[in-house]
Amino acid sequence: MQVLKEMKGKFLHFRQDEVMLSNGKKAVRDTVLHPGAVAIAAVTEEGEVVFVRQYRYPIGKVCYEIPAGKLEDGEDPLETAKRELEEETGYKAARWEKLASFYTAPGFSNEVIHLYRAEGLESTSPHPDPDEIIEFEKIPLSRARAMLDGGEIKDAKSIIGLLWLLNERLLTTGP
Amino acid sequence: MQVLKEMKGKFLHFRQDEVMLSNGKKAVRDTVLHPGAVAIAAVTEEGEVVFVRQYRYPIGKVCYEIPAGKLEDGEDPLETAKRELEEETGYKAARWEKLASFYTAPGFSNEVIHLYRAEGLESTSPHPDPDEIIEFEKIPLSRARAMLDGGEIKDAKSIIGLLWLLNERLLTTGP
Numbered sequence: 001m002q003v004l005k006e007m008k009g010k011f012l013h014f015r016q017d018e019v020m021l022s023n024g025k026k027a028v029r030d031t032v033l034h035p036g037a038v039a040i041a042a043v044t045e046e047g048e049v050v051f052v053r054q055y056r057y058p059i060g061k062v063c064y065e066i067p068a069g070k071l072e073d074g075e076d077p078l079e080t081a082k083r084e085l086e087e088e089t090g091y092k093a094a095r096w097e098k099l100a101s102f103y104t105a106p107g108f109s110n111e112v113i114h115l116y117r118a119e120g121l122e123s124t125s126p127h128p129d130p131d132e133i134i135e136f137e138k139i140p141l142s143r144a145r146a147m148l149d150g151g152e153i154k155d156a157k158s159i160i161g162l163l164w165l166l167n168e169r170l171l172t173t174g175p
Numbered sequence: 176m177q178v179l180k181e182m183k184g185k186f187l188h189f190r191q192d193e194v195m196l197s198n199g200k201k202a203v204r205d206t207v208l209h210p211g212a213v214a215i216a217a218v219t220e221e222g223e224v225v226f227v228r229q230y231r232y233p234i235g236k237v238c239y240e241i242p243a244g245k246l247e248d249g250e251d252p253l254e255t256a257k258r259e260l261e262e263e264t265g266y267k268a269a270r271w272e273k274l275a276s277f278y279t280a281p282g283f284s285n286e287v288i289h290l291y292r293a294e295g296l297e298s299t300s301p302h303p304d305p306d307e308i309i310e311f312e313k314i315p316l317s318r319a320r321a322m323l324d325g326g327e328i329k330d331a332k333s334i335i336g337l338l339w340l341l342n343e344r345l346l347t348t349g350p
Binding site: 027148 | 194233335
């Protein structure tokens, strides 16, 4: 592998590499190195899902998303999840379960997101990062599904969290 | 907005921008501009989902994914989807339905993926890009779900496609 170009961002590291394929041919690969992140499907006793709304600069739009945040150096993902949920929404959760880890865009990035379900929510005060402007909203699962079908929820990690919860509900209670 | 740094890749454009937030504060945003892509949840008459396996350089692993590919300039996403399904798996589909469009990583990229369901599959010969090495495999929906739970399917767009199909099946036939 040979690095053709690279650029360090604030938290991303951009690289263009020349690689050798298993068939012996050379190819160029654009790559974004990312520290990894967590996302939280937080559900109230009433079956509402906690969403945050924030302006996302890359897409130029306000986006509905489940709470999420980047891993800090050496931090355990579950601790990051607990910290981010409380920072963004003020909720502490009594019960945590890891649902999945997935790559958001393995064609060009190593970003991995660890997805947790959080239940038994207790409200405290949110205290977001100074350069994040975030509002949160509790949305019943059935309305969230309608928002997904209507194109109002468009963030991949949030769609995974939502479909995961919907699947669990359908498996336990039927359609 | 002020561009602090930028780098053009083969198909990505990396940028670090200084932006003004709605609260009047300045912040730095790492951004990856992407041409957009499609993904295809292709289902056989027997209820199998078509997966491709390929080595993904950014994560250093072979990844199970649903067929997918980048949009070419001015190309209609449905045409891209038809082309990519045939290139990667050799399948042509009689019935296409758009399921959703989503952002893979709106925190740092504008990549949007248009997800389609393809049914009525007819086999021809695959003809992948010369710098892609791809194998394809048909996996029954129930086994794909077990692979997801076991951490064998780790690609976000593929998890969305799979959970979407599972939800539809649960809604029509129950658990």
